[in-house]
Amino acid sequence: MADKSNRRASGQDLGASSPDRIRNVVLVGPAGSGKTTLTETLLAASGAITRTGSVRDGTTVCDHDDAEHTHGRTISLAVAPVVREGTKINLIDTPGYADFVGELRAGLRAADCALFVVAANEGVDDGTRALWRECASVGMPRSVVITKLDQARADYEGLLAQAQDAFGARVMPLFVPVRDGDSVVGLTALLAPSSDPGVAGLRGDLIEAVIEESEDETLMDRYVGGEEIDEKVLVDDLERAIARATFFPVVPVCSLTGVGCTELLDLAVRGFPSPAEHPSPDVFLPSGAAAAAISADPAGPLVAEVVKTTSDPYVGRLSLVRVFSGTLFADQSVHVSGHFTAFFGGGAGHPDHDEDEKIGALAHVFGRAQVPVERVVAGDICAIGRLTRAETGDTLSAVDDPRVLRPWSMPEPLLPVAVVARSKADDDKLSQALGRLAAEDPSLRIDNDAETHQLVLWCMGESHAEVTLERLTERYGVRVDPVPFVVSLRETFAGRAAGLGRHVKQSGGHGQYAVCHIEVEPLPEGSGFEFVDNVVGGSVPRQFIPSVEKGVRAQMERGVRMGHPVVDVRVTLTEGKAHSVDSSDMAFQAAGALALREAAAAAAVTMLEPYDRVTVLIPDELIGPVMSDLSARRGRLLGTDKVGDRTQVLAEVPQTELVRYAVDLRSSTHGAGVFTRTFAHYEPMPEEVARTLPERG
Numbered sequence: 001m002a003d004k005s006n007r008r009a010s011g012q013d014l015g016a017s018s019p020d021r022i023r024n025v026v027l028v029g030p031a032g033s034g035k036t037t038l039t040e041t042l043l044a045a046s047g048a049i050t051r052t053g054s055v056r057d058g059t060t061v062c063d064h065d066d067a068e069h070t071h072g073r074t075i076s077l078a079v080a081p082v083v084r085e086g087t088k089i090n091l092i093d094t095p096g097y098a099d100f101v102g103e104l105r106a107g108l109r110a111a112d113c114a115l116f117v118v119a120a121n122e123g124v125d126d127g128t129r130a131l132w133r134e135c136a137s138v139g140m141p142r143s144v145v146i147t148k149l150d151q152a153r154a155d156y157e158g159l160l161a162q163a164q165d166a167f168g169a170r171v172m173p174l175f176v177p178v179r180d181g182d183s184v185v186g187l188t189a190l191l192a193p194s195s196d197p198g199v200a201g202l203r204g205d206l207i208e209a210v211i212e213e214s215e216d217e218t219l220m221d222r223y224v225g226g227e228e229i230d231e232k233v234l235v236d237d238l239e240r241a242i243a244r245a246t247f248f249p250v251v252p253v254c255s256l257t258g259v260g261c262t263e264l265l266d267l268a269v270r271g272f273p274s275p276a277e278h279p280s281p282d283v284f285l286p287s288g289a290a291a292a293a294i295s296a297d298p299a300g301p302l303v304a305e306v307v308k309t310t311s312d313p314y315v316g317r318l319s320l321v322r323v324f325s326g327t328l329f330a331d332q333s334v335h336v337s338g339h340f341t342a343f344f345g346g347g348a349g350h351p352d353h354d355e356d357e358k359i360g361a362l363a364h365v366f367g368r369a370q371v372p373v374e375r376v377v378a379g380d381i382c383a384i385g386r387l388t389r390a391e392t393g394d395t396l397s398a399v400d401d402p403r404v405l406r407p408w409s410m411p412e413p414l415l416p417v418a419v420v421a422r423s424k425a426d427d428d429k430l431s432q433a434l435g436r437l438a439a440e441d442p443s444l445r446i447d448n449d450a451e452t453h454q455l456v457l458w459c460m461g462e463s464h465a466e467v468t469l470e471r472l473t474e475r476y477g478v479r480v481d482p483v484p485f486v487v488s489l490r491e492t493f494a495g496r497a498a499g500l501g502r503h504v505k506q507s508g509g510h511g512q513y514a515v516c517h518i519e520v521e522p523l524p525e526g527s528g529f530e531f532v533d534n535v536v537g538g539s540v541p542r543q544f545i546p547s548v549e550k551g552v553r554a555q556m557e558r559g560v561r562m563g564h565p566v567v568d569v570r571v572t573l574t575e576g577k578a579h580s581v582d583s584s585d586m587a588f589q590a591a592g593a594l595a596l597r598e599a600a601a602a603a604a605v606t607m608l609e610p611y612d613r614v615t616v617l618i619p620d621e622l623i624g625p626v627m628s629d630l631s632a633r634r635g636r637l638l639g640t641d642k643v644g645d646r647t648q649v650l651a652e653v654p655q656t657e658l659v660r661y662a663v664d665l666r667s668s669t670h671g672a673g674v675f676t677r678t679f680a681h682y683e684p685m686p687e688e689v690a691r692t693l694p695e696r697g
Contacts, residue, residue: 019275019296019379023268024322025090026107028135029117030128031096033067034147037255038117039093045261046082046089048366061367062093066474067467075100075467077107077308079365079381084265090381098127098671099461101411102443104134104309106392110279110307110322110381113242114142115264120252124162126619127674132167138408141245141273144171145264149184149254156252167248172206174238174249175263184254186262191234210234212672213241231259235270236512243273276377278515280324281305282406286337286354291403292326298377302326302334303403304396306387309440311475317436319387320365321376321396324405327375330362334396336389337404356399357389380441385580410442412676413458414472414662417465419480420455426479430455433476437468437645438605444468451565452486452696462663487655487695489564490608490682496521497603501551503587512588513579516540516548520599523568525682529556532572540576544588548573551592560600562607563696567682571596604616607690609654612677613638616665623647626665635685652680656689 027035040052040060053059058069062078074095081090094107108114114135118128125161135142144163146156156177164171175187176199188194190203191210211219214237223229241247251267253260258263275296283291283303294303308320321328328334338353353679363370365383376382391394393410397403421427434446445458459465472478497520505512523530531549540548549571556566576591585625614635618626626649627637642648653661665673 015573017377019377022275022379023087023113023272024092024111024275024379024381025089025268026092026094026111026114026140027117027270028094028104028107028114028131028142029096029145030122030131033071033096033117033119033122034255035096035115035117036093037260038115038145038147038253039080039091041253041255041258041261041568042265043080043082045258046084046265048082049079060368062091062512063533064368067470069168070470071463071467075103076310077103077110077320078367078581080112080367081364081381082265082277084269085315087269088370088380089265089268092381096127096131096168097463098666099459099464100443101460104131105408105410106307108135108138108140109281109305109321111140112275113268113272114140115460116142116147117145117147118159119147119151120156120159121148121151122159122628124166126670129166130671130674136245137199139245139279141242141278142206142248143174143242143264143267144248144250145260146250146252147255149252149259150182151175152194158683160250163250170209170246171248171250172209173202173252173426174206174267175251175260175462176202176398177259184252184257184259187252187260187264189230191231193228193231207234209247210241212235212242213237213247215240239271239273242271243277275324284404284406286402288406294403296379297325298327298661300325301401301403302328302396302398303405304328304334305405306390306392306394306396307381309390309392310561311436311440317388319384319390320381321384322381323376323378325378326398327378328359328362328382330359330374331360333358333399333558335399335402336387337395337397337402338391338393346589353389353394355389357387359384360386361395369436371662392442395657411460413443413445413460413464413676414677415459415461415465416447416485416659417457417459417469418454418483418485419457419469420483422479422481429476430472430479432672433472433478436476437471441468449486449488451488454483454486456485460662461666483657487659488610489562489656489685491559491561491564491566492568492606492608493522493562493566494604494606499592499595499597499599499602501548501593501598503590503594506582510581511582512584512587512590513582514584514591515543515578516576516578516591516595517574518548518552518590518592518595518599519572519574520596520603521570521572523570527568528552529567530570532570534572534574535576537575540588541574541578543582543655544578544583545573547585547588548576548592548595551589551594552596554589555593555596559696560597561605562690562693566596567608576659601674607685607693608682609656609685610682611652611680612655612658613680614651614653614658614661614675614677616651616673616675617643617646618669619645619651620647622669622672623649625650625668629664629668633661634689654685 043049044052061080068075094104154588177184178186190206280294285291303325304321304323306319311317363383395404421430447456501516503514630651635651638650656658
């Protein structure tokens, strides 16, 4: 596979000596819109490959991951460059499925412009709108590409109208399809002079829109006055409007026949912004102070970023890097800086890691293949092998002039998957394997819960979880089994109670003797634990009073009802008995634990459950169903707010009801709903719910 890809890439020089001859173009669109097939067709149209591969057969350049072949969809971002008119176009293919939005955001970080791909036989649904918002949130210039023109149920005009309704009036066709019966055989350029009366109206609308974006205030008057505006002037104005992300040209494309691909490549070269024309991320010093802004200047200070990390048990780690400033050389020593987690969260902080490392060979990537290169200039994308300390999102800079880039926003994984190693051999390899997967995929969070003692993989959804578990097995030979996820509950006393702890054992030789009486009473939420010594007359020797407290604390950790920690109680030691020979620290610890258990048996013990403050963002028409569902989950609705064209629903919901909410919300809203959650507080669980809980072992 690798050799075949290398032969495909060998026909073109992938080096770029100047940022103005580079275009970084990310393909964005819903799953099934044809992004990977379009990439394949563009590669063939430019001569980068001799024939197109098939997504179904697993032979495309970009879908080269084994998991992508198994699942039949794009899972990871991939880069495949083409050369057009002396300009290198880095095509960045990204997943369209919501579980892998982290890969999309990495692709947006690496790019300077986007091809927003929608299929002519599909509509503009809420998932498509969500992807458009992803582009808009980072100010990404974009062109709309309408694919699958020859498919059954294809409706180019209808989809164009939907796109304009969803994305705004500045989504306008730059070309129109030319048909021969049901087939699309070519395109007509609307900016070029034409005698075709069928396109006159569309051409006039386009020219007026482009002129409105122009910096020449006299241009509209001249056009209205009947002057024919030079096409080059219009193209220059169009390019500026695209770069500002205020105008979104539409290009129809048929990937099967290649119609529209030449026009699309020409648009990338002539109409899309170069790296020098697209703003670079904010730069900081290792101290957290702001640094001077950077630009795509090969002679500037070195600032590059790892946008993706892959790891292989045989090849090792491979880092996909976007160079924002300076020039990167093979075998160069660089400074590796992680993000300022605290700093970018609003407080002081330092990088997660901050160290020097010598890089090895550099290469341009072509899907799975790598083409060696000695240097990579600002604006370009490359691969670095065996960069062992750098992770996705890390900044590479000069050793004597270190910098760190403001990190891009990563999605919060909200689906917990608890796992256990299948065997001792699997357990021995599990930690290292998960560490590598987490370095590769920032949208995966690993949590060793100190309270429930569960190993939890926080994932974006079921597909993300499935792929993660498959990679554990296939890449690292680690087998795990999912187990039910346990929410961290609490226990507390509902009223006062007394308990007697009697630990007396005599079996020959040195015995064990300890007796203690305690009183337990509840405290307000958040008070924690208080231990009061109220012993008089020395019935419990002073040296053993801390032993009783230690035993009580140990039993509180183990729980007194369902095996969850006890909180918010005051325990008062009132009296006891000791033996001059057989009493000991361990005996009084055991007695203290027994006394708490007896007190619990004599009183009502309430289960406390954690509540999260949940914010759900949905289209207006889904407010009713979503609010009803939250109420059914025992949630308390706090209100709604209008956010743009959507509504934000606020509620407090028990964590036990949110375990699968990430999956359920996506399913019930067809991908239109998203939510965030933050811990709010603990409160008593209804007894009818508590009785259904399994006891922790």
